[in-house]
Amino acid sequence: MNRLHPAALPVSEVKGPLSGIVVLDLTRVVAGPYCTMMLADLGATVIKLENPLDPDYVRTFPPMVAVEGEERSGFFAQYNRHKLGATLDLKSAQGRELFLAMVAKADILVENFRPGTMKKLGLDHEALHAVNPRLVYTAISGFGQTGPHSSRPAFDNNAQAAGGLWSMNGMPGEPQRVGTIIGDLAASLYASFGTLAALRQAEATGLGQLVDISQQDSVFTLTENAVVNYTVAGKVAQPLGNDHPFVRPYGRYACRDGHVFFGAYTDKFWMEACRAFGTPQYATDPEIDTMDKRFVPEVYERRVRPIVEAWCQPRTKQELEALASDKFPLSPIKTIAEAVVDPHLAARAMLMNVRYGGAQAQVFASAVHLSALESSPSASVPLVGEHNQAVFTDWLGVEPVRLAALRAEGVI
Known part of the structure; x- marks a missing residue:
């Protein structure tokens, strides 16, 4: 099979530079789903893999859109467009077997588990590299895969606090978190950048590698002049409110x-x-x-x-x-009400419609504008396991009878 044309997977809604690249997405919440969505926005075929009994809990996050007696999460829709949805229990023997078959055919894997989780499953970078040496394995976590704090659980606020940003934001004497999940978003952006760099090398050499992204690292690099101001001049950054540390009026x-x-x-x-x-x-x-x-x-x-x-x-x-x-x-x-109707953002097509199980939501579009990218003004968001047949039967070759048995046993 030609790797650039994955057999039997549904054609991506986007025709772009990553068309034909297959991404296994094991991530949930935002630090990870946003990364894989950016890859999907560029044409990659992204398979969102969720535990059949414990799918991405962001599917329940507000705002909710009511449709046909059910509710769909607009928040989930915002970070999961252009993806395929499949379910798989990685803790089961059959689930791991199927997963390794997928890894053998994929180009990229992205996960945001706490470090050590994939190793316990026998599915860490070293194990998967043995199955597919060209696989790019991207791991996003609060504190990275190495270092004394690597095993600690973390949310966005941990990254803002530990990365130094919280201490220098807000009004003088009143440090405040940045009013968005900047640690999650920055980690996803760095993960996208690192993943594409590793993919380029893998295509040139045939060897993939581990892309290790820390939310704390990501936030630490967003502190502008604070680090060098301390290391050179010994000055500790303090909250400045709406002022700049030295530029005025600004x-x-x-x-x-x-x-x-x-x-x-x-x-x-x-x-x-x-x-x-x-x-x-x-x-x-x-x-x-x-x-x-x-x-x-x-x-x-x-x-x-x-x-x-x-x-x-x-x-x-x-x-x-x-x-x-x-x-x-x-x-x-x-x-935000004014920004959503900003004519300049409209001219740059920065809003798009997404379909999610019959529901419709308007979300922000991709900030990456490529002159040769054939994108669509709308997109679809997968239901839990919506594309199981396409992924397991059509792509992996699992017989329909076995697929039904796997579903009955809770493996998918």
Whole structure:
């Protein structure tokens, strides 16, 4: 069989650079499902494998869409489009046998179990490498596959706390978690990047490898200048609210109907803003005419902040955005309701419809825009085990009679 054309698996809804690549997806929740969805968005055939008695519990997460007397999770739909759904009990002997048959034909495996779980099943990287030397094995976990904390359970908040981000976010004196699951999302992004790099090498050499992704590592790399500021200058990052550690003006400012981000801190942008707001004299004011002068905290608080506040307060978000246009950085701080109807996001096709067992949901689309990618404005999300026949019978060659027996025994 030509590996680039997996026999009998349903054709992906996406025709892209990963078309023909088969991914076994053992992940659940977000740190993992988002990674495999990004691969599916690029054309990979992703088989989401779930335990028949304990499927991904995110299928029960709100918001729920009612359809035909049942409810479908919009949250689940957001991270599992373009995938095939199959069930398999990896703890059973027959389940492991089927799984190894799948591994032999796959290109990539992604799992987000706690380190050691797959080894207990006899299905860790070393075991699977023996079955398929070219397999790329991607493992996402809270603290990675090595190190003294590797066996600890973790959620996104563990990563935000242990990675240093929590301590430097929020208002001064009040550290707060970032208002999204940044540890899960960052780990998925790094996992996608690492997986594709390993896949390229596997295609060149015939040898796959372990891609080890830690949520703590991922968050640690998102702390901007905090690490080098400490290692070089001994400064410990503290929560700054909406301010930047050294760039000014660069933050949140109140306007007539909400807030905007204003970031005209360079000399060029500062001059453009001064002109646009009808106060060109500030561009040549000897106390604030250079970027370095405006960076000085005392000068910023006494001179610059009041100027920017006076520019913004009497105007609406729309007026300020129109005034700034493409002359200097300014954006309304939009609610999600406003962002969803943003005409620019609409022009970039950043919303799409997904079908999930008869339910419909609108979710964010892929942020990766490839000129040759033939994507669809809609997508489907698998039910639990929806594609068992296609995966086990059509692809693996399991006889229908045996498939029925496997289903009756709870193996699938």
